[in-house]
Amino acid sequence: MTDNLRRPARPQRVLAALFVDLEGVRARYECLRCSTTEGPVHGADDVTAFVASIRTEHPKRCPKQGGRR
Numbered sequence: 001m002t003d004n005l006r007r008p009a010r011p012q013r014v015l016a017a018l019f020v021d022l023e024g025v026r027a028r029y030e031c032l033r034c035s036t037t038e039g040p041v042h043g044a045d046d047v048t049a050f051v052a053s054i055r056t057e058h059p060k061r062c063p064k065q066g067g068r069r
């Protein structure tokens with residue numbers, strides 16, 4: 001029996017952290033590249049929208065992830 005499971009050679013580096021507090025219904029995003037914190041946002045609707053978009057929205061304005069030049 002061949003075990004073809006592959007494990008990552010090294011852990012991915014954490015470059016940003018998304019914090020979601022489901023009890024207080026708020027969320028914030030901390031970018032470890034530019035040391036910017038976005039949020040927190042409050043309320044279920046705002047939190048849902050924030051969580052859904054921040055990972056793509058922040059890099060657009062992140063000075064350390066200047067996008068493609």
Ligand SMILES: [Zn+2]
Nearest residue numbers: 031033034062
């Ligand atoms: Zn950033």
